[in-house]
Amino acid sequence: MNRILLVEDDQNLGYILKEYLQMNDLIVEWVKDGEEGIKVFESSKFDLCILDIMMPKKDGFEVARDIKAKSPEIPLIFLTAKSLKIDKLKGFKAGCDDYIVKPVDEEELIARIHAVLRRSNNLRQVKDSYQIGKFSFDPKNQKLSIDQNLIQLTQKESKILHILCISAGELVESDHILKELWGQNDYFKRRSMDVFISKLRKYLSADPSVQITNVHGKGYILEG
Secondary structure, rough: OOOEEEEOOOHHHHHHHHHHHHHOEEEEEEEEEHHHHHHHHOOOOOOEEEEOOOOOOOOOOHHHHHHHHHHOOOEEEEEOOOHHHHHHHHHHHHHHHHHOOOOOOOHHHHHHHHHHHHHHHHHOOOOOEEEOEEEEOOOOOOOEOOOEEEEEEEHHHHHHHHHHHHOOOOEEEHHHHHHHHHHOOOOHHHHHHHHHHHHHHHHOOOOOEEEEEEEEOOEEEOOO
16 A cells, blocks of 8 residues: 655645545555654655645745655655646646645545556666566667667657566556557557557567567567
C-alpha cells in the first residue's frame, strides 16, 4: 500500500481527505502545518506528498522546496484555493507533479494520485541497461546492441521494448502499451503498434533465444 503525507491546516478538510484516502487503500499521515510536515517527512518514508499552499509557519512552496532538496524523486500534489495561472506556475517550479483547486473533488483527487504514482513508479523502474539474451538495451539513449553491432531505436520502439523489459517473462497487455504510448486504443493505433512490434522482432532475431511472443487477444511476452 502507498504511503501518503497530507499537509493541510484546515481541520475539517484534512479529516475528510484522510478518511477518504484511507477508504481507498492508501496509508495517510496527516499533519497541520508546514514545519510539522517537514519533520514527519524526515522521520518516515512516503510515496507521495499532498501539500496545501496557504499554511502557517511554512507555506506549501517552502515545504515543497525542502522536500525536493532531500528527496528529488518524491512526487508532490498541491491543494490550493487559488486558481491563478501565476500560482500554478510557481507550484510547478517548486517541483509539484499536479495541482488541485479547492473545493476538492475526492474522486478526482484519487484519480490524480494514482496517475502521479504510476508515472513516478515508471520513472523509478528505468535502469541504465537491460540484458536481453545476448543483447544489451539502453532505454535512456534508445540503443540496442549485440556484439559490435549497434541499433539506434526510434522513441516508440525504445518505449515498447522498455515496457516489455520491465515485465520480462510476463504478459504485457496490448491495452497497457497502447495507453502508455498513444493514450488510446483503436484499430489504427493497434496496427501501428503491430508494426513496431514486428520491427523489434526483426532486430532481436540476431539472437534466436530471444522472442516476443504474441498471446492472441491479450498481449505480448518478452522471453530470452
